[in-house]
Amino acid sequence: MPVPDAPVTGAPVPVSEPPVPGPSRPSQLDPAVAARLRRTADGLVAAVVRDHDSGEVLMVAWMDDEALHRTLTTGRATYWSRSRQEYWVKGATSGHHQYVRSVALDCDGDALLVTVQQVGAACHTGHRTCFFEELPVTGADAP
Amino acid sequence: MPVPDAPVTGAPVPVSEPPVPGPSRPSQLDPAVAARLRRTADGLVAAVVRDHDSGEVLMVAWMDDEALHRTLTTGRATYWSRSRQEYWVKGATSGHHQYVRSVALDCDGDALLVTVQQVGAACHTGHRTCFFEELPVTGADAP
Numbered sequence: 001m002p003v004p005d006a007p008v009t010g011a012p013v014p015v016s017e018p019p020v021p022g023p024s025r026p027s028q029l030d031p032a033v034a035a036r037l038r039r040t041a042d043g044l045v046a047a048v049v050r051d052h053d054s055g056e057v058l059m060v061a062w063m064d065d066e067a068l069h070r071t072l073t074t075g076r077a078t079y080w081s082r083s084r085q086e087y088w089v090k091g092a093t094s095g096h097h098q099y100v101r102s103v104a105l106d107c108d109g110d111a112l113l114v115t116v117q118q119v120g121a122a123c124h125t126g127h128r129t130c131f132f133e134e135l136p137v138t139g140a141d142a143p
Numbered sequence: 144m145p146v147p148d149a150p151v152t153g154a155p156v157p158v159s160e161p162p163v164p165g166p167s168r169p170s171q172l173d174p175a176v177a178a179r180l181r182r183t184a185d186g187l188v189a190a191v192v193r194d195h196d197s198g199e200v201l202m203v204a205w206m207d208d209e210a211l212h213r214t215l216t217t218g219r220a221t222y223w224s225r226s227r228q229e230y231w232v233k234g235a236t237s238g239h240h241q242y243v244r245s246v247a248l249d250c251d252g253d254a255l256l257v258t259v260q261q262v263g264a265a266c267h268t269g270h271r272t273c274f275f276e277e278l279p280v281t282g283a284d285a286p
Contacts, residue, residue: 107266
């Protein structure tokens with residue numbers, strides 16, 4: 001039987017944060033690092049990939065615990081494909097390798113900044129970066 | 144987010160793409176832009192925020208259609224808070240405003256690159272960027 005909704009009037013109902021999802025798949029990731037991750041419902045954190053030389057933001061992909069473990073321990077950027085539900089090593093077939101220079105975790109554990117030496121194009125379209133389509137900003141609030 | 148490289152091992156398994164979730168809340172976002180978004184199950188895209196002057200990656204937050212609409216039309220970075228389930232304009236209470244200089248959509252519509260003039264610290268901890276914690280990279284594969 002479902003818990004009935006709280007009454008519309010009366011004392012405020014305390015709101016609790018939803019539980020942080022654990023890893024979706026087995027992983028050898030250092031437990032101290034794993035404990036810091038705040039994953040999406042499907043066990044992932046966003047990985048922002050930046051070019052080591054130019055500082056350019058190249059792409060965003062997803063990592064689960066094991067993809068992060070492989071990235072840290074092999075030095076090759078490894079992601080989780082949401083559509084294919086499998087790991088992929090960037091460049092394994094395209095030759096557009098990403099050699100990892102550093103990885104930083106953000107303050108609340110749900111995003112990573114991966115700095116790489118990018119070989120060739122990061123984007124499958126052949127563009128250097130995946131962010132090649134500008135959207136119109138019509139409100140230009142000034143500082 | 145780029146299309147992953149082909150799997151390294153195993154026979155290819157045909158995978159059907161899950162349906163793309165629509166907007167979670169009503170929005171005035173330009174339908175042509177909305178049609179390009181590939182949202183998470185909870186109707187969000189990742190927004191990578193970059194400093195206009197230094198190029199530094201400052202933070203990652205989330206936008207739904209309406210947060211993107213407000214960002215584009217007001218010139219002030221506006222996000223969707225997953226924990227609070229509400230919109231927030233960066234700097235509204237902290238004073239650490241983000242004046243939007245440009246917004247780019249990535250090749251498959253699930254991430255945005257927002258370039259801003261950042262006032263003060265982007266991170267609520269007082270750090271300039273949220274990515275201040277380095278993780279150890281033990282595998283140093285060389286190009």
